[in-house]
Amino acid sequence: MIPESRQDDKAIARAANSRLVHDFGLLIKSATLLEQRIDSALRRECGISHTMMEVLIRLCRRPGEEVSQRHLADDLTLTSSGTTRLIDRMEESGLVRRVASPEDRRVALVEPTEDGRRVFLRAADIHAHVVERYFVEPLARDDYTRLTSALSEIHKALREDVT
16 A cells, blocks of 8 residues: 555646646746747847836837826736836836827826837847847757747637636
8 A cells, every 4th residue: 555645746846847837847947948038139239128118019009099107017917016117217218208298288198209109119129130030040940830830829818718
């Protein structure tokens, strides 16, 4: 007879080594490493973080669109205080500026400066190069298409099933 603690150890090891745990870990590790590569390249070449790049992407996506700090926090899944600190740093660097909303002066809108737009264009090239090298090139064209389609379906399912 196997002692109960040994049976528990086997069950624990099976759970820790399950295919689902492995596959999800591979996804997270790959995404983390890719994000680190992007962040390093952006810091080295443009002097901005990947998170700052994400802010600039959001601000430059639809020129003239009014984007509040609150919407940025929601889009970037950052806390309100984290977003405030990030925008403070970006404003100090001359990348963005805050303006009062014409509809509600309590709301701070954020817009890119000319320097922010210039940095964004350079950062977009760097970002594209790293993504092409480590996300696109390692896969056959059909595999890449299947991967991005599957990721879209996963994203859709997660957005629809908010609990």
